[in-house]
Amino acid sequence: MPNLPEIDAATPELQAIFRDLHAHPEIGFEEVRTSGIVAGKLRDFGFDEVHEGIAKTGVVGILRGKGQGNRRVGLRADMDALPIDETSGLDYASQNPGRMHACGHDGHTTMLLGAAKYLSASRNFDGTAVFIFQPAEEGLGGARGMIADGLFQRFPVDEVYGMHNQPNGKPGRATIRKGAAMAGASFFDISVTGKGSHAAMPQQSRDALVVASALVGQFQTILGRNLPPLESGVLSVTQIHAGSAYNVVPETATLAGTVRFFKPEVRDLMQTRMREICAGLALAHGVQIQIDFREIFDVLLNDDALSEEWMAAAADVIGAENMTDNAEPMTGSEDFADMLQQVPGAYGNLGHAGTVPLHNPGFVLDPGILPVGASIYARLIERRLPLETTA
Template sequence: MPVINRIDSYKDELTAIRRDLHQHPEIGFEEVRTSGIVAAKLEAWGIEVHRGLGMTGVVGVIEGRRGPGRAVGLRADMDALPMEERTNLTYASKIPGRFHGCGHDGHTTMLLGAARYLAETRDFAGTAVLIFQPGEEGCGGARAMLADGLFRRFPCDEIYGLHNAPADEPYRIGIKPGPAMAGADFFDFRIRGRGSHGAMPEHSRDPIIVATALVQSLQSVVSRNVSPLKQAVLSVTQIHAGSAYNIVPEEAVVSGTVRFLDREVNELVRQRMRAIAAGTAAAFEVEIECDIRNVFDVLVNTEDLVEGYLEAARDIVGPDQAYLKTAPVMGSEDFADMLHATPGVYCTIGHAGSVPVHNSGFVLDDGILPVGASLLARIVERRLAAA
């Protein structure tokens, strides 16, 4: 596998960096230690550093030695998940309830590897913009950086990102042209009923009964309102109610997520959810407050740039290991918001292991680190090649 030799020589250091980040995971907008390490590494390599975009985000700027030119952005996410780790690794998380269960420690490390190489060689014309993003896991980190003027302060002609993929073959790089990942809404329905003694439920308007009816009705939205030729997911993932065995509570909360690839489908689902909530409230004589909010847009890869990223991938993993995906996935990624602001492409890189991300037993294969770093460096060299 022809990873860039200079980057391959960093692999022990990259592994050490990644495992240190893994031991000290920080969730969205709390990445103080992580962003500090990133900034210190960039500064040590002679890279111009800017901190505080989107609260804890970091941007590094590298000017090529072959003169002025266009600007290419590279983005990695830094945040961990609010979950326990159960891997038994020697370098497992030291922080209870915090775990790099999605591999963002690896993504950050890959971009650091690319940053060091690009700073040492500077064999390109133009500017490489290195974007270390906080709060990807549903916190709106991309939007926070954009609101802080990311592309106004650091204009990029194109931007590229990546994600590890334990479900794919090791070191296989895949790209889906056009819509590649779903947009996402999160929702909360707060049901306000009437509490009572558990032995006298006739005096209540039981929000738990209402919640169960609401959940059942919500399951009809995709199956009976969305065309079977379209794709959507509606998942109720939380129900909260009650505090004692003998009390019918006053309130219950039903929460979850909607995923979609088409904004018209998204609007249809929202309308039906609100209508069902209103009808359920009327039927049970309770109040239901609806909060449905968008957290990710649909991730759309710029089709004109896909082949260039694919060629860079072929340089690194060979022609048989770089491929075009034919189907989108219903998972979401807030890099989508950056792609709505500037053209770019997002890819996946397979690695050893079969435990999926967001699982307490997920383990990132450190062998992916020089592969991802080489890919990010190579796309800069290809897109900013001197004329």
């Protein structure tokens, strides 16, 4: 079947919601306006329960079907934006300086609201649908915050599903990977403390900037000379800060970045070598180096059987010929992985006409994806909580 007709009919409303959310982006744990809109829409749709303030700005909606079944299925969308200045040129571009929906979470939220509107009107399922609107996905621990606030104790589910837009220029195509689908990630912060001096007399210094630069180069040897060739990992230094004047050798420098991995032992290897390189350069240059790691994302592990169910729901909407279950693992990370550590489920990707990459200031989410994603979410509930009919 194509998009559900009732959802297609609601497309103008969905586009209006999407444009409004896009124009008013909020970053992690600051989604006060966004979560208020979500909660208000769920109440307008006639949800049985709407709970706010979970992990500060998270929202959970409870919807009971016509049947009296005990099974419960969760659907999740993220709500936060990124600290980016938008350059898309859209007539509904961000009105909040330094804030942009550059990852399409406004679209994810809208798609789940579209499914919520349809299912609340039809209730053509047996059991309970749990709608999870999560804050702070972009590295701030929103999923872990909701879990710590008792998400799955207060609102238990038997399985949970999520979805991400994919700006690959292939609208109407969907992909999923069983097992390890997205990388885990550690963030690291490094401080180098040496001895400052006049730039004309560098022999009097212990140059923190030189050491920081050496660290960047040395870290790049870890993957090529320590990681087995058939294993996967990514180590990226994304920040380096030092100095404040033309004529001063800086006394301190800081670095930051990420480590990505699909196996904990690969993460441990990379972190161990980074610590060893820091210790070696500290000794060689007579400086102090402090390195700290923060475990931000788990590896996203899709359940094999539930990946098939996600595919089946998507195939109902876009056709089986537009599905693939052997997508390459993605080295990007997604904190829905934390929910999958608690409850089995699956997370897929839905292609759209856009081609500007995620997290780019010119990113544009194709609004044509909205009724498609909403229909897939709705079909997941109808398929996983089927309402028995009598002849």
